[in-house]
Amino acid sequence: xxxxxxxxxxxxxxxxxxxxxxxxxxxxxxxxxxxxxxxxxxxxxxxxxxxxxxxxxxxxxxxxxxxxxxxxxxxxxxxxxxxxxxxxxxxxxxxxxxxxxxxxxxxxxxxxxxxxxxxxxxxxxxxxxxxxxxxxxxxxxxxxxxxxxxxxxxxxxxxxxxxxxxxxxxxxxxxxxxxxxxxxxxxxxxxxxxxxxxxxxxxxxxxxxxxxxxxxxxxxxxxxxxxxxxxxxxxxxxxxxxxxxxxxxxxxxxxxxxxxxxxxxxxxxxxxxxxxxxxxxxxxxxxxxxxxxxxxxxxxxxxxxxxxxxxxxxxxxxxxxxxxxxxxxxxxxxxxxxxxxxxxxxxxxxxxxxxxxxxxxxxxxxxxxxxxxxxxxxxxxxxxxxxxxxxxxxxxxxxxxxxxxxxxxxxxxxxxxxxxxxxxxxxxxxxxxxxxxxxxxxxxxxxxxxxxxxxxxxxxxxxxxxxxxxxxxxxxxxxxxxxxxxxxxxxxxxxxxxxxxxxxxxxxxxxxxxxxxxxxxxxxxxxxxxxxxxxxxxxxxxxxxxxxxxxxxx
Amino acid sequence: xxxxxxxxxxxxxxxxxxxxxxxxxxxxxxxxxxxxxxxxxxxxxxxxxxxxxxxxxxxxxxxxxxxxxxxxxxxxxxxxxxxxxxxxxxxxxxxxxxxxxxx
Numbered sequence: 341x342x343x344x345x346x347x348x349x350x351x352x353x354x355x356x357x358x359x360x361x362x363x364x365x366x367x368x369x370x371x372x373x374x375x376x377x378x379x380x381x382x383x384x385x386x387x388x389x390x391x392x393x394x395x396x397x398x399x400x401x402x403x404x405x406x407x408x409x410x411x412x413x414x415x416x417x418x419x420x421x422x423x424x425x426x427x428x429x430x431x432x433x434x435x436x437x438x439x440x441x442x443x444x445x446x447x448x449x450x451x452x453x454x455x456x457x458x459x460x461x462x463x464x465x466x467x468x469x470x471x472x473x474x475x476x477x478x479x480x481x482x483x484x485x486x487x488x489x490x491x492x493x494x495x496x497x498x499x500x501x502x503x504x505x506x507x508x509x510x511x512x513x514x515x516x517x518x519x520x521x522x523x524x525x526x527x528x529x530x531x532x533x534x535x536x537x538x539x540x541x542x543x544x545x546x547x548x549x550x551x552x553x554x555x556x557x558x559x560x561x562x563x564x565x566x567x568x569x570x571x572x573x574x575x576x577x578x579x580x581x582x583x584x585x586x587x588x589x590x591x592x593x594x595x596x597x598x599x600x601x602x603x604x605x606x607x608x609x610x611x612x613x614x615x616x617x618x619x620x621x622x623x624x625x626x627x628x629x630x631x632x633x634x635x636x637x638x639x640x641x642x643x644x645x646x647x648x649x650x651x652x653x654x655x656x657x658x659x660x661x662x663x664x665x666x667x668x669x670x671x672x673x674x675x676x677x678x679x680x681x682x683x684x685x686x687x688x689x690x691x692x693x694x695x696x697x698x699x700x701x702x703x704x705x706x707x708x709x710x711x712x713x714x715x716x717x718x719x720x721x722x723x724x725x726x727x728x729x730x731x732x733x734x735x736x737x738x739x740x741x742x743x744x745x746x747x748x749x750x751x752x753x754x755x756x757x758x759x760x761x762x763x764x765x766x767x768x769x770x771x772x773x774x775x776x777x778x779x780x781x782x783x784x785x786x787x788x789x790x791x792x793x794x795x796x797x798x799x800x801x802x803x804x805x806x807x808x809x810x811x812x813x814x815x816x817x818x819x820x821x822x823x824x825x826x827x828x829x830x831x832x833x834x835x836x837x838x839x840x841x842x843x844x845x846x847x848x849x850x851x852x853x854x855x856x857x858x859x860x861x862x863x864x865x866x867x868x869x870x871x872x873x874x875x876x877x878x879x880x881x882x883x884x885x886x887x888x889x890x891x892x893x894x
Numbered sequence: 895x896x897x898x899x900x901x902x903x904x905x906x907x908x909x910x911x912x913x914x915x916x917x918x919x920x921x922x923x924x925x926x927x928x929x930x931x932x933x934x935x936x937x938x939x940x941x942x943x944x945x946x947x948x949x950x951x952x953x954x955x956x957x958x959x960x961x962x963x964x965x966x967x968x969x970x971x972x973x974x975x976x977x978x979x980x981x982x983x984x985x986x987x988x989x990x991x992x993x994x995x996x997x
Contacts, residue, residue, distance in 0.1 A: 367910070369950050387953060390980055390987045391912035420986055435986065438910050684983045755973060756981035764976075766983045816971050 341402055341707070342487045342631045344452045351495075352449045355456065359383045360442035367439070382462070382500075384455025385441055388759045394433045394441060395458040396448060400468035400486040400510070401429035401710040401717075405697035408708055410451040412693035418444050423693065425678060425686040427750055427801055428507070429467045429710045430458055434757055456494060461502045463493035463573070467509045469518045470711035473632060474673050474719035476665040480529045480536060482512035484629040485565065488621065492566055499573055503580030504588035506573065507545075514830065519712060521553040521832035522546050522804060524590045525572060530559060537561045542572060542602065543594030546798035550834045551591040554599045556606065562625070567617045571610040575602065635705035637668040640724045648727040655730050657783070658741035663726075666719075672726060674704075674718040675711070676733060677740040677748060681777040685751040685769050686714030695736045703729050712801075713750055715743065746781075746788045746855070747773035750801055754794025754811060755818075761794035763811025763818040764844075768792055771848050776855070785855055788869045791826075804828035806870045807854060808835045809847065820847040822854075824881055825873045836878050838885055850885055857884035901960050902938055903929035903967055904945045905977070906952035913987065914977045915952060917945050922952065924988065926978045927966045932957070 344352075359379070366376040380386075384395040396411070403411075411431055415423050418440045419433040426432055436444060448454055458465055466486045473481040489508055493499065499506070509523040520526025526541035537559045544553025560568050572590075579597065581587045587596075594602050648655045664673040676696060679685050688696070696716055700708045703725040709717035721729055733739040742748045749772060752758065754765030769792055776782050791805030795812075802808030808823035819841040826835030842850045855869075861880055862872045873881065903926065904917035915922040916929035923929065932938035938957060946955045958974045960967035969975045980987030 367950075373949060373953050387907055387912055389977055390914060391907075420984075434981075438912070755976055756983055764982065766981075770983070813973075818972060 341404060341483075342399075342452075342628060348452070349449075352452075352454055355383075355454075356442065356445045356449055359445060363438060363442055378460065381459040382456065383441075383445065384458035385436075385438075386459060386759075388434070388757050389755070389761075390757065391435045392438060392441070393757065394436045394444060394455060395426070396431045396433070396453060396455045397458050397465040398429050398431060398453070398710050399490050400466055400472065400483045401470050401712075402468075402472075402483060403708040403710065404706050405701040405708070407451045407453060408693050408697035408700070410447060410453070412690035412697070414444055414447055415690040415693070417447075422687055422689045424684070424753065425688065425710050425714050425716070427712045427714065427752070427799055428465055429470075429712060430465055431710070432753070434753075459505075460500075461504050461506075463489075463496065463499055463502075463506045463508060466490050466493070467507070467518060467523075467712060469511045469513060469516075470709040470713075470717050471517060471664060471673055471719065472512060472709070473634065473707075474666050474671075475513050475515075475517075476667045477515055478513045478667060479531055480512045481632055482510040482518075482527070482529055484625060484632050485527070485529075485538075485562075486510045487628045487632075488566070488625050489569065491624070492569070492621070498570075499577065502573070502577055503582045504585070504590075506576070506590065508569075516828075516830040516832070517711075519801065519804065519828040519832070520544070521830075522550075522801070522828060523553065524576075525569065526553050527565075532559045535561065538565055540568060540572075543591045543599070544832075545589050545591040546801060546803045547589070548586055548796045548798075549592065549595075550798070550803040551595060552832045552834065553591075554594060556599065556603055563617075563619070563622050564614070566621045567610055567614045568606070570613055571606045574609050574613070575605045579605065634668075635707070635720055637671060637720070638722055640670060640722055642670060642723045644725075644727050645723040648730075652727070654734070654739075654741070655727060658730055658734075658739060659726060661741045661745060661783075662743045668720070670722055670724070672721055672723050674721050674726070674729060675743045676716040676718065676738050677742050678715050678738075679742055679748050679773065680737055680740045681742075681747055681773040682770050683737075683773075684766050685749050688716070692736050692738055695732060695738065699729055699732055713748065715748070742782060744787045744789070745783065746776050746785050746790060748789070749773060750789075750791040750805070752793050752795075752800035754792075754800075758794060760797060761811070762796070762813040763794050763820065765792040765794040765800055765809075765811055768809060768811070768820065768844070768847060772851055775848055775852065781855070781859075784865070785859065786865065786868055788855075789828075790851070801828060802826070803834045804832065805835060806873070807851065809851075810841075812841060814841065818844045820844065820850075822847075822850065822885065824854075824878060825870065827870060838878065838882055840886075853884045854881055857881055899933070899935040899938070900970075901962060901967065902932045902957040903960050904932070904938075904941050904955060905929075905958045905974075906945065906955040909949075909951055909953050917941060922948075924991070926960070926969070929960070929967050931960060931962065931967050
């Protein structure tokens with residue numbers, strides 16, 4: 341993985357010293373809150389409902405064991421012994437005190453981590469496919485270019501005051517696991533005539549006005565990527581609307597001006613700035629790429645793996661759901677579920693973090709990933725080691741066999757923590773998970789993505805959930821609206837709103853009616869919820885949701 | 895016709911801890927039941943001005959609606975209810991600090 345240079349370390353040290361002084365000046369009264377707020381946001385520090393919240397970037401979701409252990413140490417020393425992994429591959433601490441935050445940032449810097457540009461109208465943490473560098477279907481590892489973009493965008497003088505926040509995601513595979521079409525810029529590594537390049541997608545986003553990104557360019561060569569990105573953000577910086585916060589994202593700029601107009605403007609800007617990119621970025625990319633060399637994979641028998649699958653039904657079930665195909669023979673990608681039934685999606689205790697770090701060190705070539713689906717990945721585990729890994733995970737409450745199933749729910753923090761939320765998300769996720777676990781239907785239902793947001797900003801990606809749930813405040817009461825048929829993959833689709841919302845008490849039975857309708861309607865157990873929905877459309881599901889209520893009202 | 899003024903309290907977050915606080919007659923409390931209930935609009939405006947000036951202690955001062963239940967203020971909206979009690983997934987924040995402190 342990427343190793344900080346002396347420049348990186350010195351930059352971070354200076355930045356942290358500046359923030360320490362800013363905190364001191366806020367506390368001694370030299371800075372007003374209005375002056376301090378943009379400074380703390382630039383360093384990832386929010387003031388939420390009950391406390392401050394520190395959002396730490398995990399660039400492209402990659403961690404080594406030392407970093408994970410440091411995250412655990414920070415959770416114990418300055419927070420409440422846990423952290424919350426988010427849909428943007430960040431970790432959030434929900435309870436830091438203002439005076440401690442500079443020390444927390446210094447502790448992060450010790451392991452090459454920071455919270456810079458995890459907030460504010462800047463280019464945010466660059467996310468990537470969480471199976472990067474491991475997936476069997478990968479053309480190239482997206483992380484080197486994601487790191488290049490991180491370096492280019494960090495403290496970029498032109499892009500510190502954009503009209504609104506700006507999110508970039510990169511995938512190196514045809515199968516999109518990084519939701520690239522719902523980002524301001526989505527990049528997909530492609531090959532054309534033997535050359536490697538990028539498909540550039542712009543103007544995607546969820547939130548108040550969900551949009552699927554549009555292809556700006558089908559193929560941009562490696563050397564042309566940064567000038568292309570700079571041209572796009574530069575055009576947006578001038579053209580994006582600053583008069584209305586709700587129309588300020590690039591998705592609206594693209595929608596209002598049209599992709600052809602944006603393309604023409606980007607091309608013109610590109611021609612102007614391209615000569616300034618003299619190839620230094622490509623030298624840097626080469627160095628970064630060497631940091632991401634594949635581990636030395638071992639060759640070993642798979643006896644223990646096959647034995648465990650035959651004789652241990654719990655291991656078999658876990659290995660059916662939580663493993664993905666690895667590029668190297670004998671290896672598997674392990675998804676560790678942070679969705680134990682009834683627990684808070686995305687939360688890990690410091691003890692669990694240390695156990696996962698230890699497993700990465702011992703069995704996983706020292707690598708961990710955070711997925712946008714709020715799980716942790718061990719990207720490189722030899723199958724022979726899987727029974728040992730599973731046993732350790734299970735003992736730590738991390739062995740839930742539910743990846744991609746109904747209880748593997750994305751949920752934003754919602755009104756339990758977030759100052760912007762209009763309703764709670766976490767308790768709804770907890771109840772859905774425990775309800776279907778009690779019904780013992782989860783594995784029969786099969787692949788089903790439920791995504792819950794506690795406000796219209798859609799951090800919980802509800803628009804791209806097969807079942808999306810949006811929590812709103814309707815006349816002073818929590819109300820949950822359902823969308824159906826959303827998809828966050830390469831076939832990205834915005835879900836359709838099913839109809840009127842449900843109260844907190846009625847939303848779980850409503851989800852159950854949807855799922856029961858699906859079980860009745862599917863052609864065979866191999867037809868997933870999403871496939872059934874696409875075959876039949878909204879009508880039968882709408883009828884399942886509302887006919888009973890209508891019958892009662894009649 | 896202007897809307898009748900409903901009872902309110904002044905609330906904010908503490909600068910250092912971020913915890914939810916309420917303006918009392920004597921200072922700030924972390925417990926809603928200690929809050930000074932404002933029933934007169936002009937007095938509420940005055941208390942808002944006084945509270946907003948305490949920038950070394952608190953952040954984000956605003957008026958929150960309450961109703962009086964057995965002589966103590968209780969929130970009328972669920973958001974204020976969560977602010978007054980803490981998150982629902984862990985007994986953190988005010989739930990672990992049952993003991994009220996003045997500062």
